[in-house]
Amino acid sequence: MNPTFHKNGGSSYVKHSVFAMTTWVVFMFVLESGCAFVRGNYGEDLNQGDISTIKKGVSTRAEVAAILGAPDRIVEANGRDIFHYYHYDVKSGYVIIFSRTNIKSDDIFVIFNSAGVVEDVVAGKKKPPLEFQFWPFD
Amino acid sequence: MIRRTRTCFWIIAWLFVLSGCLRGPLAWQRVTLNQPLSEEDVSFVVNGKTSLSEVVEQLGAPNQMLSSNGGVVARYQFTDGKYFRVDFGWGLRFLSPFYSPDLVLGGGGSGADLFQITYNDRWIVQDHGFAFHSQLSEFRLWPFQD
Numbered sequence: 001m002n003p004t005f006h007k008n009g010g011s012s013y014v015k016h017s018v019f020a021m022t023t024w025v026v027f028m029f030v031l032e033s034g035c036a037f038v039r040g041n042y043g044e045d046l047n048q049g050d051i052s053t054i055k056k057g058v059s060t061r062a063e064v065a066a067i068l069g070a071p072d073r074i075v076e077a078n079g080r081d082i083f084h085y086y087h088y089d090v091k092s093g094y095v096i097i098f099s100r101t102n103i104k105s106d107d108i109f110v111i112f113n114s115a116g117v118v119e120d121v122v123a124g125k126k127k128p129p130l131e132f133q134f135w136p137f138d
Numbered sequence: 139m140i141r142r143t144r145t146c147f148w149i150i151a152w153l154f155v156l157s158g159c160l161r162g163p164l165a166w167q168r169v170t171l172n173q174p175l176s177e178e179d180v181s182f183v184v185n186g187k188t189s190l191s192e193v194v195e196q197l198g199a200p201n202q203m204l205s206s207n208g209g210v211v212a213r214y215q216f217t218d219g220k221y222f223r224v225d226f227g228w229g230l231r232f233l234s235p236f237y238s239p240d241l242v243l244g245g246g247g248s249g250a251d252l253f254q255i256t257y258n259d260r261w262i263v264q265d266h267g268f269a270f271h272s273q274l275s276e277f278r279l280w281p282f283q284d
Contacts, residue, residue, distance in 0.1 A: 077205035078259065084203065097162050101169040107199045120261065122190065124198025127173075136168035136220065136277075 036094040037132055043072060043087040046108055051123050054110065059118045064110050071110075080119065083110040093134035100133040163228035166277060167246075171217040172201065174272065175253050183255065183266050190261040197253075206256060209264055214253040221246030222277035245281040249274030 050067050064083060065071075071083035085108040092101040109122035175197070182188065182196060193212075194200075200212035223244030231238035249271035256264040 075203055075205065077203065077210045078208070080210075082203055082210075097164045097166060099165065099167045101167075103169070103171040105172060105201055107201055109199060109203050120190065122194050122199050122203075124194050127198065136166045 034094075035096065035134075036092075038090075038092040038094075040090040040092075041088060042090075043085070044069065045087045045089075045106070046085055048126065051108065051121065054118055054121055056118050056120060061112055061116045064112075064118060068108075068110070079114055081112045081116075083112070084108075085110075089130055091130045091132050093132045095134040098134050098136055100136045102130045102133060104130050163225045165221075165223045165244075167221045169217075169219040169248075172215060174216040174218075174251055175214055175268075177268065180253060180266070180268075183263055185263055185265055188263045190257055190263075193255060193263070200255075208258070210257045210261075212255045212257065215250055216252075216272060217248060217250040218272040218275045219246065219248030220275045220277050222279060224279065243279060243281060245278030247275045247278065 046068060053067055054064055059067075061081070061083075068083075068085060072086050073084040075082040075084055087106045089104045089106075090101065093099065104127055106127060110118060111120045111122065113119045179197065183193060190212075197214060201215045202211075202213040204211045204213070221244065223242055225240055225242045227239050227241035250269075251272045252269040253266070254269070255266040258264045
């Protein structure tokens with residue numbers, strides 16, 4: 001880049017180069033800070049079709065385990081066994097100096113009576129998908 | 139003069155790139171788990187009347203089911219965490235690239251809103267209640283105050 005010298009020659013050049021350098025410094029700062037969008041999950045996302053094959057009052061503990069796999073947790077409550085299956089979805093956005101991480105959990109509980117037969121299946125509607133966000137203030 | 143300025147510029151540019159400090163001097167970070175529930179969302183729940191299936195129909199499956207004396211406790215949880223940091227030593231790396239200590243002030247917090255329902259033996263709501271603590275999370279600059 002060839003500098004243009006006006007009446008005030010050197011001073012204009014210095015102003016120009018200071019401006020260019022400041023612009024580059026800001027640009028490099030932005031570049032260095034960077035941005036990132038990250039996605040992760042934990043646990044298996046259970047199929048709604050599989051869940052609907054479990055019949056209340058009919059399916060046994062072994063059948064549920066065969067359909068959905070081993071539970072992530074077993075809770076004993078009130079003389080009943082409860083199989084707890086969970087799946088976590090994580091979306092994280094990072095832009096320059098702001099970052100936001102959203103986590104969503106989908107939980108399914110299968111409640112067995114004392115005879116080991118399904119008493120109830122607690123599975124709500126599937127939650128809407130997470131959004132990628134980076135703004136942390138809303 | 140031009141050559142000197144250019145050299146200066148490239149040295150600064152490379153220091154930026156090679157400084158290895160992928161984190162900038164400032165950071166606002168937030169982590170949330172699930173969506174918040176309000177009093178209105180749960181206004182349909184009536185003790186001694188509403189059943190588990192009705193609650194699940196409206197609110198979805200809970201995040202936790204726990205054993206409690208004479209019943210089962212279901213909990214819905216919304217957690218909010220906020221963190222802020224500023225590194226006052228960040229600029230030193232341009233003066234001393236080989237040793238630039240961090241001078242960090244920052245802080246944050248996390249809190250959870252919790253909606254809890256206790257069911258009896260027949261899966262009817264026995265009692266329910268809210269705990270609002272997500273407001274405790276805040277971006278904090280000064281870590282020394284009590």
